[in-house]
Ligand SMILES: O=C(O)CCC(=O)C(=O)O
């Protein structure tokens with residue numbers, strides 16, 4: 062149901078000046094088709110190395126394995142976005158009570174080394190920073206292809222994301238940990254409640270435990286199983302609005318696994334949430350004016366306040 066596309070023609074190993082090549086054109090069409098039908102696409106041969114992903118997951122897991130007293134030092138400050146969020150401290154679907162059965166660490170290079178747990182994990186900042194940079198480059202390439210597929214100038218959307226990693230842009234790299242499911246789960250509690258992502262696109266890396274489900278328009282939730290070597294990419298609500306609903310932000314969630322053995326195992330995933338620069342005016346790209354123009358920052362603030 063979710064298409065798998067081969068990103069080879071525009072992977073991190075290629076130059077970006079190949080927009081006229083038939084393979085790049087084909088890839089652009091495939092990606093836009095996926096986003097306009099299911100809102101999700103698996104990308105194969107993206108160019109981020111398997112060992113880079115493994116190193117990121119393992120450094121993250123070492124942090125999540127630290128005692129709560131240590132992790133607390135890195136709690137996200139009030140009215141900020143970056144740092145640690147404890148178990149059950151967030152409900153992506155506010156109708157589900159008790160909190161999502163997850164904890165997370167939100168990173169942006171601008172918090173600097175000192176804001177990260179380098180006292181306990183000396184290579185933490187470098188590992189996170191390196192992974193952030195690779196995700197940023199892959200995201201730019203996916204946005205280029207979306208533009209090509211929609212008949213826009215290739216760099217139009219990329220140019221609305223010039224400040225990624227700096228002040229004036231809320232893009233974040235979120236490492237997620239779903240601990241073994243406790244015995245005292247409340248009715249309705251799941252690993253991650255139903256939601257759509259907020260921004261432009263999200264890159265999602267998941268381990269092999271599974272549980273992610275996606276709900277395309279007019280259909281039931283279906284598993285979005287992990288596929289080795291791929292990154293799953295989905296569209297955010299801001300991008301749906303920007304494209305006047307041509308591309309779709311699809312609801313998704315993470316359920317508690319049915320198998321006892323999987324419930325007793327922690328699950329890890331990583332989400333790179335791409336957001337436009339704060340001041341970018343989100344005006345329908347097709348000039349339809351279906352939605353009123355709004356700045357990216359105002360739109361995101363509206364969505365964040367509905368969740369936290
Ligand atoms: O952990 C996952 O697979 C999905 C997480 C997610 O959808 C999110 O954090 O927005």
Ligand SMILES: [Fe+2]
Pocket residue numbers: 256257258313
């Ligand atoms: Fe999500």
